Amino acid sequence: MKVRFLGTSSAIPTGSRGLPAILIKTMDDSILLDCGEGTQRQMIKAGESLMKIRNVIITHLHGDHFFGLLPLIQTLGILRKNSELHIIGPSGLEGIIGEIEYIMGSKHQFKTSFTEIETKRIYKLNKFILEFFPVDHAGFETYGVKIREKEKPGRFNPEKADELEVPPILRGILQRGFSVKLPNGKIVKPQEVMGPPRKGPIIVYSSDTRPVESVVSKAKGVDMLIHEATYLHDLRDRAMATGHSTALEAGEVANAANVKKLILTHFSARYKEEDLVKFKKEASNIFKGEIVIAKDFLTISL
Ligand SMILES: [Zn+2]
Ligand SMILES: [Zn+2]
Known part of the structure; x- marks a missing residue:
């Protein structure tokens, strides 16, 4: 499994960071996790095929997480996508896409399917198993997601x-x-002639949230926790007011869940690139495992 960060800013893009989008892929399946404005250009820059996207997950309906979806759908229509695009998101998403296309007078000409996020359901995709859980984003309907790659066959002897x-x-x-x-x-x-099946890696993505128990419980011992860290801890009041986390709080969640690796992302555009080392330092005061500051086009193999 490869995890590729395509946008690591929050709310506003910067010269070096796009809006939230993470591509998760295996040999023959892929998930685009959030799709902020400009995501298709980030994919092209990254050398990733737009046509190969099979599933898009939108964790919540804040613009920085889904304003890139309609342009992507339009491009796939122009390129005549011949496989289905599966979109999983909050209940209002399908209506928003339909409404805009209705106003524009153009319906996309390839097959899409829409599945509403439900938290008591296990979603089985081709190569992934998904579980969604509610997070705490200032009262706005927002979901974190646990992504498990299905078991792989054992090694041939x-x-x-x-x-x-x-x-x-x-x-x-x-x-x-x-x-x-x-x-x-x-x-x-x-x-x-084959060894025992090999377990696939597990990732948890917090989306936008305050530090919350649902992330801790779903992320227990996982290979990778991708947690938002919009602010440094001196802006904790701002983080609380807007339903976001500080780097230190992300470190507390990673520590409580005892994850193997913590990736910090979704940085406020107020911070300069040279400030981001402070996010790692702050989180490392609490979490003693590996911490990575995400940047656009960073790829991590699991
Ligand atoms: Zn956001
Ligand atoms: Zn948000």
Whole structure:
């Protein structure tokens, strides 16, 4: 699984940071997590194919998290996307897209499906399993999300295959999970030559929120917590008033959840690039694991 940050500012873009968007991809599935204004240009700059986006998740209907969606849909229509685009978001999102397209008098000409976010539901995509949970964003309907890559098949054991006299031509079939019949008539099952299934990595994305118990409980022990840190702690009052977190508070959440890695993102545009090292320092006063300051086009492999 690769996690690629496409926009790491909050509310207002800066010269070096776009608005929130994170691309999560495996070999044959992908999720665009939030889609702030300018996301399609960020994808093009990053060398990522717009046509390959399969799922878009919008965590809440603040402009910095979804104003890039309609332009993306328009571009995909022009490029004649031939696979379906699946959009998962809060209940009002489908109506907003429909209303704007109605006013414009142009409906997109490729297949989209819309699923409303529900917190008591497990969403099974092609290669991902999703769970949404409410967060605390000044009373505005906002969801965090837990993303788990589905189990991958175990490793192939060539010595075992040699021992069982499996011809090379049949080995790929076993690796794909099917039994094979050998020339001597013997049946070999995949589990005889494959190791145990490997668990996929797990990510939790907080979206915009105050530090909140729902993030702590969903992020327990996960491989990566992507937590917003809009402000440094001297602006805690501002963070409380606007439903955001400080770097120190993000560190407290990561520490309470005992995550393996903390990624800080969604920085207020008031901070200069050279200020961002202070976010890491502040969070590291509390969280002793690995902390990364996200920047646009940063890619992390899990
Ligand atoms: Zn935001
Ligand atoms: Zn917001």
